[in-house]
Amino acid sequence: MSLSYQHIYHAGNPADIQKQLWVLAVMSYLQKKDKPLFWCDTHAGRGLYDLNSSEAQKTQEFNIGIAKLYHETIDHPLWHRLKSMIDSVNPSDESEIYPGSAMIAAMLLRPDDRMECYDLHPQEYKHLAASMRPFPNVTTRDISMEEGIFSCTPPKEKRGAVIIDPSYELKKEYQSIPKVVKRVMRKWPNATYMIWYPLLKAGRHEELKQTCLGIDPDVLIDEWIFADHTKDGFRGMYGTGMAVFNAPYSVPETMADLKESILPLLK
Numbered sequence: 640m641s642l643s644y645q646h647i648y649h650a651g652n653p654a655d656i657q658k659q660l661w662v663l664a665v666m667s668y669l670q671k672k673d674k675p676l677f678w679c680d681t682h683a684g685r686g687l688y689d690l691n692s693s694e695a696q697k698t699q700e701f702n703i704g705i706a707k708l709y710h711e712t713i714d715h716p717l718w719h720r721l722k723s724m725i726d727s728v729n730p731s732d733e734s735e736i737y738p739g740s741a742m743i744a745a746m747l748l749r750p751d752d753r754m755e756c757y758d759l760h761p762q763e764y765k766h767l768a769a770s771m772r773p774f775p776n777v778t779t780r781d782i783s784m785e786e787g788i789f790s791c792t793p794p795k796e797k798r799g800a801v802i803i804d805p806s807y808e809l810k811k812e813y814q815s816i817p818k819v820v821k822r823v824m825r826k827w828p829n830a831t832y833m834i835w836y837p838l839l840k841a842g843r844h845e846e847l848k849q850t851c852l853g854i855d856p857d858v859l860i861d862e863w864i865f866a867d868h869t870k871d872g873f874r875g876m877y878g879t880g881m882a883v884f885n886a887p888y889s890v891p892e893t894m895a896d897l898k899e900s901i902l903p904l905l906k
């Protein structure tokens with residue numbers, strides 16, 4: 640399969656904001672216990688994204704995401720934490736370098752925590768491996784989600800989470816990804832599994848949600864709708880979704896609070 644998707648065209652958009660807050664909320668909850676955890680990022684992308692690059696400048700999706708929030712006062716401890724992590728990878732007081740899901744998780748790991756992350760695209764993998772080099776407890780592999788997730792589970796740490804952030808270049812992924820999760824859950828039942836999905840006019844995310852609900856009626860569905868797709872000529876993504884299996888206690892409430900503060904600023 641040849642992959643063409645490159646996340647640098649989309650870095651810092653509203654989906655990245657929702658996704659990274661989920662990473663932070665779940666990891667922070669799991670780290671309340673003084674026991675090591677295992678984190679798996681199945682579609683890790685580059686790790687770091689240069690928002691001044693020609694690719695990011697071409698679409699400027701960060702202008703409907705992080706750029707709308709960066710100078711706002713958002714009074715929530717997890718937002719402050721995300722902002723300080725963004726600041727820590729930026730030389731100036733603007734958000735020109737943007738950390739992806741793998742970078743956020745890597746920066747949060749404690750010395751005994753571990754992470755594995757994968758990307759199948761050779762160019763994206765090269766960037767990923769370079770950006771993860773400073774983190775001794777992160778393993779990067781240029782393999783597929785399926786190969787990675789089945790080889791790393793169940794981890795010795797027993798506690799942890801998996802973030803799955805596909806590009807949905809293959810439409811069958813709206814059904815096949817939840818089915819992979821169903822199989823992995825048999826090997827590692829108590830992990831938290833987060834599946835990100837886009838809300839597009841084509842409506843394929845409904846297939847994903849139905850498949851998830853068929854696996855577990857208690858799956859948590861978190862959707863942030865930031866654009867009006869009924870407007871004439873509207874194209875692209877109008878919302879961002881996360882289906883979460885085994886969401887840790889109190890994290891759904893934390894995310895609901897964050898959504899209430901942040902989503903109005905993205906509209």
Ligand SMILES: C[S@@+](CC[C@H](N)C(=O)[O-])C[C@H]1O[C@@H](n2cnc3c(N)ncnc32)[C@H](O)[C@@H]1O
Nearest residue numbers: 646682683684739740758759760783784804806
């Ligand atoms: C939406 S991007 C990930 C962005 C990343 N999570 C972040 O926050 O920076 C999806 C990535 O998955 C990779 N990919 C696509 N199919 C894959 C597969 N079957 N296994 C692993 N990686 C895959 C693509 O190369 C792409 O970099």
